[in-house]
Amino acid sequence: MTIEEVSRCCGIPLKALQEYDDTDPEHLSVLITLHEIGFERAEIETYMRLMEKEDSDGQRLRILDRKRRGLLDEIHFREKQLSHLDYLRYSIRREQNKK
Known part of the structure; x- marks a missing residue:
């Protein structure tokens, strides 16, 4: 390629x-x-x-660890958003079932 x-x-x-x-x-x-x-x-x-560079493994690992933490924070934020979204969907369905 x-x-x-x-x-x-x-x-x-x-x-x-x-x-x-x-x-x-x-x-x-x-x-x-x-x-x-x-x-x-x-x-x-x-x-x-x-x-x-030689002996840059530690620096590169720190960069990767920082990116990993950022991605995990983003995932957790998105999971929270999904939880709120699911609650709203649940609330609407619950109201529909009462009718």
Whole structure:
């Protein structure tokens, strides 16, 4: 798959992919994964720069942990919204059954 195809397929701007080509499939795979899990371009660039450094595992884990916590917070928020939505649906159905 060419970089242009990856750009179209994954919705990643071509400019962001141009740094990585078919000779570096591991980095390209990481870049795509970071994009798919919601990293912003600046976050991706920081992470990719850290990949080039030795002894950056701790920093990269902190970045991933921070993103994970953010996603969990979002999930919990959405679960709360669903709970409220379900309560409203339940209330309407309960009123309908009284009629």
